Amino acid sequence: MSNASRVVTSLASSRKAAQLYPAQHPSYREAMDALLNTVSDATAMGVLTLNLHEGHLYHESAVIADDAPGISAISEALEARRVESLGFKPEFTERDAIALVDVLSLRPSPDLDVEHELESRGATAVIVQFIEDEDEEEREERDRLRAQDRALYTRLVSTMRTLSEQVAQGATTDLGGAGEMVGSVLERLLTDKSAVLGLATIRGRDESDLFHSINVMIYTLTLGATMGLPEEGLASLGLSALLHDIGKAAFDHNDPGQADAMRVMHPTTGAEILSSLPLEDTAPMLVAYEHHMHVDGSGSPDRPADYVPHPFSRMVAVADRFTELTNPAPGVYGETPDRAIAQILHEAGTRHDPMYARLFAKSLGVFPIGCLVRLTDMSVGVVSDNGEDPLTPVIRVVYDTAGLELEEPFELQLAESGLRIIEVIEQDSLNTEVSDHL
Ligand SMILES: [Fe+2]
Ligand SMILES: [Fe+2]
Incomplete structure (x- = not known):
């Protein structure tokens, strides 16, 4: 047995x-003495460093075989505390030994600061390095992309605001900006679907119509991408979704007398507006006109019995319904995303095209991104990625097991955690904004 494996084995027994x-028990004393002796032997030539790589402990470039007692227990203990390397200096004393053993017995948690714990116990001859260096970089990169995505969303809102103002004033409308924006969202969606679906949880309080259109576009594009539509088709589909309610901009939102007219007329008005524009693509106009038509012949506007709405209109109708259910007008009770999916599936064949309803449910998953969930250990988090298995998504944990808000939320791979989702919670009942955590 090598010196390094002797150190690990005696660390495990201590x-x-x-x-x-x-601490006064002879067995404890014996184990500590053995640890001191093995470290002293192993550091005779200088610092002894153990490195953890992919679950295995290494000394220099040689792997420490985990058939010796305690080796795997120590690699697991180090990994759980995010320790990547552990160094013993030759001046390793009893105080270091007690501190190290003590800290390796503390319950691992994202808040555990191993370096600080060692220091506060007076350890001076133990050197630790953390896996976090790499994590830190990853976190910075994620923050950078998140900021970029938020900026894209803000630009979309302002593009839509300008467009709506032009429509309201009856001015010539330029759709160039909107088309470009759709392209940018599409590009991000094809590289990071979860990040873009995270954006769709943003709720606009004051300008809810603008946010609604953007979110419907995101959900429609997700459906289109799941179906494998070519990029050109997706661009047309995205623009159609973004403009589906453009007719609403022609009505005065501050006039309660116009609310009913807007609700009933906006498809026809929208189609008229879009048909007056020099737009080669006719899909946006059709979708504006048809997105409230139900497959069973109900809905509006009225039409002959054999009228078949464009596939894009049927797709937008599903995404529109999901957005409306999860994020209704301010003051109206909203469904949780999983229940909205159930509702859409329930409406398949009457309101919705069954194929699109099912594909939509498939593309969003059992627990769609943005679901606020409670886990078996009572911690609460937001689904941030669908993961491999529909029942075990990735959760961004934001409240700990005692219900306290975490200072540093962390990402939990549910599949590997041994935890399960016990319920989906309404975000308003916790008074939190899901989009702040994605
Ligand atoms: Fe509409
Ligand atoms: Fe809508």
Whole structure:
């Protein structure tokens, strides 16, 4: 057995002894003495460093075989505390030994600061390095992309605001900006679907119509991408979704007398507006006109019995319904995303085209991104990625097991955590804004 594996083995027995016996117990003393001796032998030539790589411990470039007792327990203990390398200096004393054993027995959690814990116990001859260096970079990159995506969303809102103002004033409308924006969203969606679906959880309080159109576009494009539509088709589909309610801009939102007219007339008005524009693509006009038509012949506007709405209109209708259910007008009770999906599936064949309803449910998953969920350990988080298995998504944990808001939320791979989702919570009942956590 090498010196390095002897150190790990005696570290494991000391840790076990510390868990079983009080400090004065002979077995504890014995284990600590053995640890001091093995470290002293192993550091005779200088610092001894153990590195953890993909679950295995290494000394220099040689792997420490985990058939010796305690080796795997120590690699697991280090990994759980995000320790990537552990160094023993030759001046390793009893105080260092006790501190190290003690800290390796603390319950691992994202808040555990191993370096600080060692220091506060007076350890001076233990050197730790953390896996976090790489994590830090990843986190910075994620923050950078998140900021970029938020900026894209803000630009979309202002493009839509300008467009709506032009429509309201009856001015010539330029759709160039909107088309470009759709292209940018599409590009991000094809590289990072989860990030873009995270954006769709943003709720506009004051200008809810603008936010609604953008979110419907995101959900429609997600459906289109799931179906494998070519990019050209997706661009047309995205623009159609973004403009589906453009007719609403022609009505005065501040006039309650116009609310009914707007609700009933906006498809026809929207189609008229779009048909007056020099737009080669006729899909946006058709979608504006048809997006409230139900497949069973109900809905509006009235039409002959054999009228078949454009596939894009049927797709937008599903995404529109999901957005309306999860994020209704201010003051109206909203459904959780999973229940909205259930509702859409329930309406398949009457209101919705069954194929699109099912594909939409498939593309969003059992727990759609943005679902606020409680886990078996009572912690609460937001679904941030669908993951491999529909029942075990990736959760961004934001409240700990005691219900306290975490200072540093962390990402939990549910599949590997041994935890399960026990319920989906309404975001308003927790008074939190899901989009702030994605
Ligand atoms: Fe509409
Ligand atoms: Fe709509």
